[in-house]
Amino acid sequence: DVAEARKILCFGPDGAGPNMVVDVTKGVQNMNEVKDSFVAAWNWATKEGVMCEETMRGIRINIEDMTMHADAIHRGGGQVIPTARRNYYACCLTAKPGLMEPIFLVDIQTVEHAMGGIYGVLNKRRGIMLGEENRPGTPIYNVRAYLPVSESFGFTADLRSHTGGQAFPQCVFDHWASFPGNPLEPGNLASDLVTKTRVRKGLKP
Secondary structure, X not given: OHHXXXXXXXXXOOOOOOEEEEEOOOOOOOHHHHHHHHHHHHHHHXXXXXXXXXXXXXXXXXXXXXXXXXXHHHHOHHHHHHHHHHHHHHHHHOOOOOOEEEEEEEEEEEEHHHHHHHHHHXXXXXXXXXXXXXXXXXXXXXXXXXXXXXXXXXXXXXXXXXXXXXXXXXXXXEEEEEOOOOOOOOOOHHHHHHHHHHHHOOOOO
């Protein structure tokens, strides 16, 4: 929508990230007076997300309405920034948030009889096969797959032990993908990851 595009207050984090705040208010006075505070709060909130203080991605928040204090002394950054940040966090928590994880594109050079071991290791580590192709005139196969970065630690050693040292992987970052599970429901992978991350960072579990 062109009209809404003109009303984008800011992007975040750092004014250029993949998250935005849009001002869709009607007839609210003095909006420009608190704009800087909203922008500062958005940059803070998106840099330290609500679930485990990690950078947020792909979030849009609409400011529908607001009522400002009559006294200008109560409209300063010290009052508005923490309040706006808590509002952003509340919006995220009520909108079914999820976790994103980085994904490697893995290119594996191997021979035909080692394929079974490669499939086994990838399945164990939540890998997704993209395909395999034979180099014409050689016994070498190229296998391509997606592998979550969190599952890549020890991947090369594991692969070599299952293929008798006949698989040679190369990993390159490819994209971000949604982590399976609802982080707000206890007892699944996403929830366990949030808890571990919060404990590691010294936050309340």
